[in-house]
Amino acid sequence: MKRNTWQREAVRSALGTQMGFVSAQALHSSLKGTGSQIGLATVYRALADLAQEGEADSLQSPEGEALYRACSLAHHHHLICRSCGLTVEIEADEVEAWAQRTASLHGFSRPEHVVDIFGFCSACVPPVAAELP
Amino acid sequence: MKRNTWQREAVRSALGTQMGFVSAQALHSSLKGTGSQIGLATVYRALADLAQEGEADSLQSPEGEALYRACSLAHHHHLICRSCGLTVEIEADEVEAWAQRTASLHGFSRPEHVVDIFGFCSACVPPVAAELP
DNA sequence: TAGCTAATTGATAATGATTTTCAAAATCAA
DNA sequence: TTGATTTTGAAAATCATTATCAATTAGCTA
Numbered sequence: 465m466k467r468n469t470w471q472r473e474a475v476r477s478a479l480g481t482q483m484g485f486v487s488a489q490a491l492h493s494s495l496k497g498t499g500s501q502i503g504l505a506t507v508y509r510a511l512a513d514l515a516q517e518g519e520a521d522s523l524q525s526p527e528g529e530a531l532y533r534a535c536s537l538a539h540h541h542h543l544i545c546r547s548c549g550l551t552v553e554i555e556a557d558e559v560e561a562w563a564q565r566t567a568s569l570h571g572f573s574r575p576e577h578v579v580d581i582f583g584f585c586s587a588c589v590p591p592v593a594a595e596l597p
Numbered sequence: 598m599k600r601n602t603w604q605r606e607a608v609r610s611a612l613g614t615q616m617g618f619v620s621a622q623a624l625h626s627s628l629k630g631t632g633s634q635i636g637l638a639t640v641y642r643a644l645a646d647l648a649q650e651g652e653a654d655s656l657q658s659p660e661g662e663a664l665y666r667a668c669s670l671a672h673h674h675h676l677i678c679r680s681c682g683l684t685v686e687i688e689a690d691e692v693e694a695w696a697q698r699t700a701s702l703h704g705f706s707r708p709e710h711v712v713d714i715f716g717f718c719s720a721c722v723p724p725v726a727a728e729l730p
Numbered sequence: 731t732a733g734c735t736a737a738t739t740g741a742t743a744a745t746g747a748t749t750t751t752c753a754a755a756a757t758c759a760a
Numbered sequence: 761t762t763g764a765t766t767t768t769g770a771a772a773a774t775c776a777t778t779a780t781c782a783a784t785t786a787g788c789t790a
Binding site (some may be wrong): 465466467469471501502503504505506509528547 | 766768769771776777785
């Protein structure tokens with residue numbers, strides 16, 4: 465049976481206070497920073513549980529880290545600045561519908577899609593100007 | 598100056614014979630399997646180069662591995678079976694346009710989007726039937 | 731063709747995220 | 761409270777990927 469521990473609550477609540485996506489490492493540091501004595505392994509376990517129970521969204525950053533975010537109600541998509549990390553929540557009904565349609569069109573079930581756009585926000589100029597047309 | 602080595606050719610050619618996405622590790626094993634003495638670090642470097650030069654596409658698997666695939670010409674999206682690895686190339690003009698539009702709408706430049714759908718193909722039944730409605 | 735020089739290789743060590751281990755601590759039902 | 765069972769957490773183990781650096785090699789150039 466699943467038990468309720470202050471650690472799990474701490475992770476759930478800490479995740480709720482974050483605005484964007486956080487890595488397990490970052491969340492752990494954040495918790496430690498507020499005086500919590502929670503262990504890193506526990507944070508990983510709690511996040512994995514939350515994600516499985518649908519209480520958290522997760523995605524892979526381009527650097528290969530797993531990022532988590534408290535899941536409000538709907539499924540969202542993001543526009544993430546590669547430089548400053550600014551995250552803009554975007555409407556993706558269009559993509560949502562397309563993903564469902566495309567998956568079932570090819571006979572795929574239980575589709576989970578990853579639709580995130582990484583770029584440079586207006587405040588962060590592209591680092592390699594020579595690459596631009 | 599960039600030089601042509603049999604190692605780089607081996608990676609390029611090995612990538613070309615793969616049908617779907619492969620990890621660097623897998624490609625290295627595959628090369629070793631055919632008698633090549635290429636080193637793992639070199640495979641990583643060659644793949645990174647190919648991806649940067651636009652000769653290969655790369656994406657992050659949900660497990661956090663970087664996957665590569667020989668890039669034909671256009672930018673494609675994929676429908677990938679979590680169980681058997683079957684990869685279906687999908688048309689995503691709709692999403693392509695949406696990504697561009699959304700990025701610039703929010704002032705983002707040089708957008709790179711990740712649009713991939715992971716699910717279970719018709720041949721692979723969902724492992725957890727209880728989760729379905 | 732021989733020699734030069736900078737780019738490339740690869741074995742290995744280093745890194746960094748994530749997972750496993752397992753004994754000790756905590757939870758929950760009775 | 762007791763006791764069975766789950767959960768925790770520090771440290772070790774994994775795993776993919778990157779950095780190191782001496783030895784090798786590609787591509788000039790004489």
